[in-house]
Amino acid sequence: MRAGELLGRTAYDLRGRRLGRVVDLVVRGGLPDGRLRLTDLVVDGHWYGRVSDRLIGPEHHPSGPWAIRLVARRLARSTRPVPVDQVRLDPPVPGFPRS
Template structure:
């Protein structure tokens, strides 16, 4: 599974309530064989914050102080959620823990 398959998908909680869109993922390399494991997703529920994020330059915006303030405000709307508490639509094969081993 690639991060690009997850980004932009609509995320729902386990009860079917809409949480927002996936804007980032967290992976950790703590598996014994050295593979990475998806642990969390960042979800943002506001359409305007995704648009502003693109305009001001993402994580580390540069420029006038007003742009930096807007970017910092937008980041506060992101929520980090464990992958086992999120459902994605349209579904991604193997989410959240990869394909079953057989």
């Protein structure tokens, strides 16, 4: 599975409530053969995430001028990681957990 297959998809919880769009992935090393394991999807429910399907720079690296950090925090307030076993994607992705 490639990251591009997940980014921009609409994420729903297991009850069918819309969480937002997938804007980033969280992976961890953990498999014996050295492969990475997808643990969480970063979902943005704010209008910015629905429009751009991506995080802005200060959300990735929160440093720099205070005004830019403030704006980035305001835009990111609805951005949150969600465990992959608690998410359903639309349209479904083959090989994604619970799809």
